[in-house]
Amino acid sequence: MSAHERSIVAGLRLPGRSLRRRRPSLLVRWRSLWKAAELDEALAAGSDPLASETLLWRADQLIEAEQRVRFAETLERIVDEAACGGPQMLPGPQLVRRDVIRDNRSLLLVLAERLRGDGPQGLRGLAKVDLLVSYGDSALYHGSSALQLKVELLEALVALDPNDGRERAQF
Numbered sequence: 001m002s003a004h005e006r007s008i009v010a011g012l013r014l015p016g017r018s019l020r021r022r023r024p025s026l027l028v029r030w031r032s033l034w035k036a037a038e039l040d041e042a043l044a045a046g047s048d049p050l051a052s053e054t055l056l057w058r059a060d061q062l063i064e065a066e067q068r069v070r071f072a073e074t075l076e077r078i079v080d081e082a083a084c085g086g087p088q089m090l091p092g093p094q095l096v097r098r099d100v101i102r103d104n105r106s107l108l109l110v111l112a113e114r115l116r117g118d119g120p121q122g123l124r125g126l127a128k129v130d131l132l133v134s135y136g137d138s139a140l141y142h143g144s145s146a147l148q149l150k151v152e153l154l155e156a157l158v159a160l161d162p163n164d165g166r167e168r169a170q171f
Helices: 003-010 026-034 036-044 053-062 065-084 098-103 105-116 123-134 146-160
Strands: none
Touching (some): 098 105, 105 146
């Protein structure tokens, strides 16, 4: 990629706009699916999505508006499930620490609202949210304390901010 193209990608992007012009090979798509957690961790740590085709494809998936809405819906359902106290209706990891979810209800709903917003979203933050909602070993499902989840939620909210400073590209 030329320096000119790289500067365009690094600039402010509209929400849901793709980083790439064409669909990658089947091998790249398969690798990004197979290594999604590893790629999410790298992006959450601030890795440049242009460093590899798999990182770029994973970043492209995370910035989609539909994905952000799915994250928000998941967070809202988790809050609802924790509040009702009955058997879990969500597929996937069990909410084993409902008290931790209830203690962080307001932050979870603020995060969901932020994800539904039309403004630019930081890629690091989107990757942090994915790590929270998509993996059963996260603080959302198996956190040792309400404080641990609160810290991770605040880190995700800060990383979603386009003025975070640790990130050049916002989506």
